[in-house]
Amino acid sequence: DGGITQSPKYLFRKEGQNVTLSCEQNLNHDAMYWYRQDPGQGLRLIYYSQIVNDFQKGDIAEGYSVSREKKESFPLTVTSAQKNPTAFYLCASSPSSGGTYEQYFGPGTRLTVT
Amino acid sequence: SQQGEEDPQALSIQEGENATMNCSYKTSINNLQWYRQNSGRGLVHLILIRSNEREKHSGRLRVTLDTSKKSSSLLITASRAADTASYFCATDARNTDKLIFGTGTRLQVFP
Numbered sequence: 001d002g003g004i005t006q007s008p009k010y011l012f013r014k015e016g017q018n019v020t021l022s023c024e025q026n027l028n029h030d031a032m033y034w035y036r037q038d039p040g041q042g043l044r045l046i047y048y049s050q051i052v053n054d055f056q057k058g059d060i061a062e063g064y065s066v067s068r069e070k071k072e073s074f075p076l077t078v079t080s081a082q083k084n085p086t087a088f089y090l091c092a093s094s095p096s097s098g099g100t101y102e103q104y105f106g107p108g109t110r111l112t113v114t
Numbered sequence: 115s116q117q118g119e120e121d122p123q124a125l126s127i128q129e130g131e132n133a134t135m136n137c138s139y140k141t142s143i144n145n146l147q148w149y150r151q152n153s154g155r156g157l158v159h160l161i162l163i164r165s166n167e168r169e170k171h172s173g174r175l176r177v178t179l180d181t182s183k184k185s186s187s188l189l190i191t192a193s194r195a196a197d198t199a200s201y202f203c204a205t206d207a208r209n210t211d212k213l214i215f216g217t218g219t220r221l222q223v224f225p
Contacts, residue, residue, distance in 0.1 A: 004156075035215075042118075042202060043157075043215040050211065058212065090156055099145040099206020099213055105156030 003027065006091050006106035013085075013113050021076045021109045023091035029104070031097040032074040035090045036060060037108075043090065049074055050097045078111065085113045118203045118216030126222040133190040135219040137203030138183075146179055147204045147213065148188050157202065160188075195225045 004025045013019045025032065031050050035043040045058030049068040063082025068074050074093075078085045089109045094101040121136045137146070145164050149157040163170045163179045163186065170177045176189040190197055200220045204213040 042217040045212055045214075048212060088154075092157075097211040099143070099147070099204075099211075100162075102147060102159035102162060103157075103213065105158070107156050108154070110154075 004091060004093055004104055004106035006089075006109050008109060009107065011109055011111045013111070015113055016080045017113075018080060019078050019085075019111065019113075021078065021089055021091075021111070023074045023076065023106060024072055025074075025093045025104070025106075026072060027093055027095075027104060028071070029093035029095050030071070031094045031101070032068065033092040033094075033103065034058075034064070034066065034074070034076045035092065037088045037090060046076065046089075048097065078113075085111060087111060118205050118214065120201070120203060120216045120219040122219060123217070124220045124222070126224065127193055129193060129195055129223055129225050131193055131223075133193050133197070133221055133223070135188045135201050135221070137186045137188070137216055139186075139203075139205045139216075140184065141207045142181075143205045143207060145206050146177075146186050148175075148177060148186075149202045149204060149215075151200045151202065151218070153199070160201075190221075193221075193223045195223050197221060198223045 007022045033048040034046040047066040049055040065077045091106045092103040094103045118139045147162045148160040151157045174191045200218045202218045203216045
């Protein structure tokens with residue numbers, strides 16, 4: 001059963017704590033992405049990775065960090081420096097980067113920080 | 115940066131009617147994609163149209179692209195209650211390797 005998994009579905013944290021969101025894919029895709037979605041809004045790109053051991057900042061990278069040590073995995077850490085971390089986080093992958101390829105999305109993680 | 119803007123923001127129709135959503139963008143593109151998102155879920159790819167294509171069909175979906183006006187439309191024919199979702203366009207500005215998503219149209223189809 002191929003696809004992208006994100007865990008957990010819901011995550012609650014206290015302000016000032018770092019939290020790591022998991023994203024795993026078994027589609028053998030080179031490119032992976034993290035997006036943030038706020039209520040009633042579109043998706044904003046946080047980070048993306050075109051290949052293992054490489055990643056680039058998206059439009060709203062401040063307060064976030066990522067790693068890409070394995071092709072299948074692209075975890076996102078929301079640090080205490082992120083001023084407004086409560087949001088819905090979506091991970092996606094595609095065979096390669098660029099608009100020629102459709103992106104496959106995970107089910108998302110809803111993070112609430114109080 | 116927001117490349118695509120969908121119009122209308124929200125649309126309510128009865129089952130069996132057609133639904134049309136529009137997307138406008140700012141810079142030249144190579145490709146435009148449409149995605150669907152059910153409430154609280156991830157996005158699902160619907161259709162991709164290249165900059166040299168004017169129209170594309172997939173089942174009950176029809177997408178048009180007018181590069182001179184920098185706009186695209188998504189038509190869902192004979193809508194069903196199960197089509198209730200948010201629909202997003204996504205564009206790849208030339209010389210970039212990212213997709214930029216619009217703000218979405220929320221479609222409600224009443225049975």
